[in-house]
Amino acid sequence: MLRIRRKFTPYLFLFIPVAIYLIWVIAPMGYTFYLSLTDWDGISSPSFIGLENYEKLFRDKVFYLSLTNNLKWLVTFITVPVVLGLGLAMALNETIPGEKFFKMSFYMPMVLAMVVSGLIWGWLYHPRGGLINFVLETAHIVEKGPGWLSNRDIVLWSIIIVAIWRQVGYVMVLYLAGLKSINPQLLEAAHVDGASGWRTFWSIILPLLTPVTVIVLVISVIDSLRAFDLVSVMTRGGPANASSVLANFMYIEAFNNYKMGYGAAIAVILFLLSLAFIILYLYRVMQDEMEY
Amino acid sequence: MKKGYFRSPWRVLVYVILVLSTFLWLVPIFTALITSVRTYDDILTNGFFSLPERITLQNFATAWNRGGLNRYLPNSFIITLPSLFLTLLLSSFGAYALARFRFKGNRLFFYTFVGGMLLPFQVLLLPVFRLTDALGLYDTYWGLIGIHTAFQLGFCTFMLRNYMRTVPGEIIEAARMDGCTELGIWGRIMLPLTLPAIAAVATLEFTWIFNDYLWAIVLLRSDQLKPITAGLATLQGQYVTDWPVIVAGALVGTLPTLLVFLFLQRYFIEGLTLGSTK
Numbered sequence: 001m002l003r004i005r006r007k008f009t010p011y012l013f014l015f016i017p018v019a020i021y022l023i024w025v026i027a028p029m030g031y032t033f034y035l036s037l038t039d040w041d042g043i044s045s046p047s048f049i050g051l052e053n054y055e056k057l058f059r060d061k062v063f064y065l066s067l068t069n070n071l072k073w074l075v076t077f078i079t080v081p082v083v084l085g086l087g088l089a090m091a092l093n094e095t096i097p098g099e100k101f102f103k104m105s106f107y108m109p110m111v112l113a114m115v116v117s118g119l120i121w122g123w124l125y126h127p128r129g130g131l132i133n134f135v136l137e138t139a140h141i142v143e144k145g146p147g148w149l150s151n152r153d154i155v156l157w158s159i160i161i162v163a164i165w166r167q168v169g170y171v172m173v174l175y176l177a178g179l180k181s182i183n184p185q186l187l188e189a190a191h192v193d194g195a196s197g198w199r200t201f202w203s204i205i206l207p208l209l210t211p212v213t214v215i216v217l218v219i220s221v222i223d224s225l226r227a228f229d230l231v232s233v234m235t236r237g238g239p240a241n242a243s244s245v246l247a248n249f250m251y252i253e254a255f256n257n258y259k260m261g262y263g264a265a266i267a268v269i270l271f272l273l274s275l276a277f278i279i280l281y282l283y284r285v286m287q288d289e290m291e292y
Numbered sequence: 293m294k295k296g297y298f299r300s301p302w303r304v305l306v307y308v309i310l311v312l313s314t315f316l317w318l319v320p321i322f323t324a325l326i327t328s329v330r331t332y333d334d335i336l337t338n339g340f341f342s343l344p345e346r347i348t349l350q351n352f353a354t355a356w357n358r359g360g361l362n363r364y365l366p367n368s369f370i371i372t373l374p375s376l377f378l379t380l381l382l383s384s385f386g387a388y389a390l391a392r393f394r395f396k397g398n399r400l401f402f403y404t405f406v407g408g409m410l411l412p413f414q415v416l417l418l419p420v421f422r423l424t425d426a427l428g429l430y431d432t433y434w435g436l437i438g439i440h441t442a443f444q445l446g447f448c449t450f451m452l453r454n455y456m457r458t459v460p461g462e463i464i465e466a467a468r469m470d471g472c473t474e475l476g477i478w479g480r481i482m483l484p485l486t487l488p489a490i491a492a493v494a495t496l497e498f499t500w501i502f503n504d505y506l507w508a509i510v511l512l513r514s515d516q517l518k519p520i521t522a523g524l525a526t527l528q529g530q531y532v533t534d535w536p537v538i539v540a541g542a543l544v545g546t547l548p549t550l551l552v553f554l555f556l557q558r559y560f561i562e563g564l565t566l567g568s569t570k
Contacts, residue, residue: 024442
């Protein structure tokens with residue numbers, strides 16, 4: 001009797017959370033695939049149209065523009081904040097005057113809502129009265145500052161800078177934790193053998209940080225594909241789609257233009273782009289399980 | 293041997309770079325603080341670095357009363373706190389089963405939770421919109437609470453399950469011998485021993501749910517129900533030419549998460565690193 005009870009116990013504990021997760025997260029994922037094959041306006045019931053949405057998507061200029069912007073965002077995200085975050089972690093991984101203040105300053109942007117960051121930076125970027133152009137013009141670096149959010153060539157980068165501003169602290173936290181787990185005796189040994197600080201970093205510290213780096217890269221990729229809030233608040237993808245990203249493109253097609261089937265197709269593409277990295281992350285977790 | 297931190301010119305250089313970049317990082321915050329207590333005319337006519345003609349709290353009052361923050365901010369708590377409670381409660385159930393029992397499908401459930409937490413929201417947007425509508429929860433607090441509770445189960449279960457695995461098995465066996473029920477073990481042994489992890493996850497989840505914007509604009513229509521994030525976007529549209537009001541609103545909107553961070557910083561940081569290193 002007791003054995004049978006024990007056999008069912010885990011299922012009883014899991015039943016509600018798993019049911020909720022299946023209904024709200026896992027099943028919807030599959031349903032999006034189905035919706036992407038339909039012509040749905042959000043009111044009438046979806047009618048099956050095969051791959052038409054995808055055919056349209058692959059001819060849509062805004063799609064390629066958004067995809068390119070996502071890729072620019074992604075490449076920037078796996079380089080700039082990672083290098084900055086690692087550099088800061090190296091600098092702050094020892095007792096240093098004002099350590100707490102430094103860390104707090106870099107952590108802070110992480111806590112702010114994206115919407116809040118977007119609004120504050122929107123004001124910094126403001127062509128008239130905004131701090132950045134005011135400084136540039138007052139110091140006579142340029143006669144008239146650029147329209148940071150209205151110039152098609154720079155608008156995306158203006159937004160990515162805000163994302164980097166947020167991301168660096170996060171990368172730093174992860175690397176600081178990684179650095180703490182390195183055995184100090186290894187570094188001591190390198191020092192005794194006469195290795196320079198630079199050499200120690202490249203041949204001992206960085207290789208030992210590989211597991212952290214994998215996580216950092218996966219999270220950076222996922223975050224760059226999720227990018228929505230900043231774009232939505234700062235430019236809505238404009239001007240003329242110059243700062244559009246897939247997540248934003250999908251939202252506008254589905255909820256502003258009521259082309260929900262089309263939106264679902266964009267969502268599927270976004271999912272397929274993240275899939276490789278989700279699998280990479282799962283693989284890392286599985287490896288940990290094997291060692292356990 | 294040790295001569296303090298500044299023992300080489302290299303160190304001094306690193307320190308100078310640190311100070312400069314920290315300053316750069318804080319510029320947006322300071323700019324927002326200074327802007328929020330000045331009038332727009334004052335900034336435009338006298339320039340940003342002039343001494344303010346006068347310090348005013350009028351921008352905060354405008355954002356709070358006429359801008360609707362007095363509704364939006366309570367709404368954020370009404371949505372965040374139940375979501376936080378439910379997701380922690382349910383994930384601690386699931387995590388206990390996954391951490392302490394051997395059974396068919398254990399790993400499969402676990403990997404499903406982990407994989408789900410990394411999904412781009414867009415892939416859930418339309419079906420959850422439809423589901424929420426079908427349940428009659430569109431444009432209610434509960435629609436948002438539903439998706440937040442469900443989606444955050446992935447991260448919470450992942451973190452709590454890994455932590456619960458480190459609890460020594462002898463304690464649980466001893467309790468079983470003494471005739472403690474499984475629910476009793478969960479409540480009287482597992483939960484208290486998992487408290488550090490729960491605190492870390494809760495701190496992090498509070499800021500995530502509180503700062504959500506996308507779900508709020510998808511699942512809500514009424515202005516009366518909007519949380520602060522969606523409310524600030526509305527405020528931006530309303531006061532499009534009055535930046536001090538918008539910035540003052542943004543500062544008010546970020547105050548709760550900022551306070552949580554300042555007072556629970558240790559847990560916040562622990563939460564972020566729980567999953568990355570063993």
